Amino acid sequence: MASGVAPGGTLFLVGHRPIDPATGKPTAAANQVQVSVESAAAGLDPSGWELVVAEDRPRAVAGTGVDAVILAKRVS
Structure with a gap:
């Protein structure tokens, strides 16, 4: 996906952690x-x-549950 972002463009990704880091228990995204x-x-x-x-x-x-959130700007 990142290769399709033009210089100056934005990449936004959100995922769900399979293990809750606070409890160590599986989340709904475990599989x-x-x-x-x-x-x-x-x-x-x-x-x-x-x-x-x-x-x-x-x-x-x-x-x-925990969301992994990544927002990145392509600079070159």
């Missing part, structure tokens, strides 16, 4: 392939991308 903050950040060359947001965000309203 799904999801994006993680670590894997997304590792796949973006820092010389070509600015990470604006790269963090896990708990979903207290929706119950147990």
Whole structure:
């Protein structure tokens, strides 16, 4: 997906953590392939991308679960 973003463009990814880091218990996404903050950040060359947001965000309203949120701007 990142290769399709033009210079100055934005890449936005959201995934659901399969294991809740606060409890260590499986989430509803446990059997799904999801994006993680670590894997997304590792796949973006820092010389070509600015990470604006790269963090896990708990979903207290929706119950147990954590969203991995990545927002990156292509700089070259």
